[in-house]
Amino acid sequence: MRIGSAKQSYGADAALFDSRTQKAWALLGVAALAAFPFIASEYWLYLACLVSINIASAMGLNILTGYTGLVSLGQAAFMGLGGYTAAILQLRYGTPLLLNLFCGGVVATVAGVLVGLPSLRVKGLYLAIATIAAGVMAHFLFAHLPALTGGPAGLSVPPARIFGVELDTSAKLYWVIVPITALLLLGAANLFRTRIGRAFIAIRDRDISAEVLGIPLLRYKLLSFAISSFYAGVAGGLFAYFFRAITPESFPLLMSIFFLAAVIVGGMGTVLGSVLGAVFMTLVPELLKLIVSALPLGGNATLVLSPVRTIVFGALIIVFLIFEPLGLAEMWRRTRRAFHLWPFRT
């Protein structure tokens, strides 16, 4: 049983990992992540990379929707912009991986700020609908600029090269994707230790009062869009390098719904929620694949998989919103609290 955690300095109180056990677990986690590529099969490495990319994007969306309260159904569009930018740069100019990802993030950021501009006049649901519009426009852009984006056929992305090594397998890409995701998560956690993060939460809870207290609304809403889209853009770039091919259909509205579901299911407004939600939402289709292939459906299995997946996404959103609106992160917290208090109940 954990009996309180006394701190002796303000700095200690604000630290991310606030007890010796937490620090130990964190180190163990890092070690496990580092050892993973050496012991896992190709399939699991593939999943790990995919999960990681989804975590990065979900974290971005969580910053915008979970922390700042600006519902967005345009995450896929921002990812697409980042993905296409990175792909075009790699294909045309062979520029370094990190630079391409960064540029992808920047392009997505610019788009994010543009989409966020109406957010002062336009509240809540209207903004969500505007983000759908952004998605439609982005899709149009991707499909109708064949000189730049390859049109409906899309682009095939050559593998990146770092220090002469071609990143053409999941195992190799793992060493790029996971550290980048970790950095993005760290950045988000840092954000909410400072006034910027607090301002975001204030905007979510009561934006008029936030303004009267000294927070310029438009500037901070745009900042939230900017940071969130940057994350999405980087995730999109990683997506392009990972799948080695992107088309306008790679970033549909359904993907935006996927990420919204990840944020809701995981827990809005928490870093842990972004991680849990992305892991859950990525593994659920894999689980479904296993279940469906185990059922005696014969050749119909693949036909059934896609609609079942769609149903499950929607059902997860509904079920979590009704029964566990604070998401998996809250369930995790409850379990932890039960452990800390054991043998007491409350």
Added chain:
Amino acid sequence: MPAPASPPRPLLEVEGLSLAFGGVKALDGVTFAVQPGSITALIGPNGAGKTSVFNTLSGFYAPQAGRIVFEGRSLAGVPPPRRAALGLARSFQNIALFRGMTVLDNIKLGRHCHLKTGALGALFYTPAARREEEELRREIEERIIDFLEIDHIRHAPVGSLAYGLQKRVELARALAMRPRLLLLDEPVAGMNREETEDMARFILEVRREWDATVLMVEHDMGMVMDLSDHVVVLNFGQVIARGIPAEVQADPHVVRAYLGSGDVVALRERFRRAAVARQAA
């Protein structure tokens, strides 16, 4: 012989403020001044326009006519976040704490406009950002949390607090704004006697220790009369009386506004007796 000192310039001057919503006149030519270091009370029956005055001072409403001069500077066209940075702090009638945050984070938010950390500093949690956060934490703990006796709830989510404590946290947040002028909208509404006395004590100490001026909207007449140096009475959006508490109390317009027309003399006598009784107690 030294020249006589000129009277101190008012901290806040409101002149001819008029505010209308469609056809409804919320404020009609409101004029008053708040002297630095004073506690001024804004009173009046429900619907008189008191919160409208506050909302106009905050910058939430733009008046159709009139001007607001704060520390010699006109506030026309100054957006609300800028007014906060100038030292205009405010608490709200219906508590406006941010439910998704703890008490400590809410208070830290008050200091927002005086902090410097930008987006990049925040993302990388640079040493400068860390220092700023620690300084902030230290100052809030030592000056505000101890002062308002809320150390036992600093990590509690504000939604779980009792009403009286929430109001205290609101005051704490307003204090974190480094206020020159503290606008308190019904600071003791819904409080019992003990909580009211605690709050009154805090307000007096704020005036003394923080060099802040207080303008409060209040309905609790005891508190108004005991605490304030100056009282402004509103009714139907107009100022119907202003002056020291004793004068305003005796003003027949005020009495009629609150109590309707009746025997003013008898009422005045009752007030006087009640005030005497309180002073003896």
Added chain:
Amino acid sequence: MDGWLLFEIVLAGVGTGGLYALTGLAFVLIYKATKVVNIAIGEMLMIGAYLFFAFVAGLGLPVWLAIPAAIVASAAFGALVERTVIRPMLGESPISSFMVTVGLGSVLVGVVELVWTADQQRLPEFLPTKHIAIGEALVSPKIFYGFWIAVLLIASVLLVFRFWRGGVALRATASDQAAAYSVGINVPRVFSLAWMAAAAIAGVAGIVVGSIGGISSAMGVFGLSVLVVVIFGGLDSVLGALVGGVFVGIVESLTGFYAGAEYKLLATFTLLVLILMLRPYGLFGTHEIERL
């Protein structure tokens, strides 16, 4: 430029606009009664079309029986959705109930794909097939009749609202649930009725839309245009849905002709962005005032 050709294009737009207005009506009904922004309205339209398909092709019912059956089934479906998915979200923030409808839309698309596959299907013909001539302009019969069906339904709903006690109850419930309860209005029943009526209306629209362009699991994209319609007209305005529907229909028709079909959705959404920037509450919507 041939004046008659232009007129023909505009007429086609007006015709489709009628269907947009009808679906918009269903949306506004839900919003007026339960304050829920139902982004799954397109998917509800799709369900109506598929129910009709199921009765006609699956059960072999004659068209004159299948249509009312589909409408009743749609209404029942609406009641089911309200009871299981919307009622539990009562009292939650509007953003939460909006996100629930996002989930609902996804579930409906998946269900349709599962049962009927994602392929496009054709509905049996039940409307006259001769083109209608107005002057020298020719209008497709389905669009023509579809338009008048829409107008008829909208008019009936407007009348019902105006003269039936239930219409007042609906508006009362929307503006203040607690007050509606206290004057004896059966609020849960009003909610159910609103969703049932909206689902039925969306179902009718689905049958008509389906018979014009076939049905598929992607039919719900119709709902995106309807979203623009109701934002243009005002989320809680029936008149707005009517005017908005016709306007958006004409814009889409003109865009489709002059720029090409793939530009239609782009044009609609550009219109949306313009509306959001210039007049976010729409032509006739009520402006919600926030109190400090």
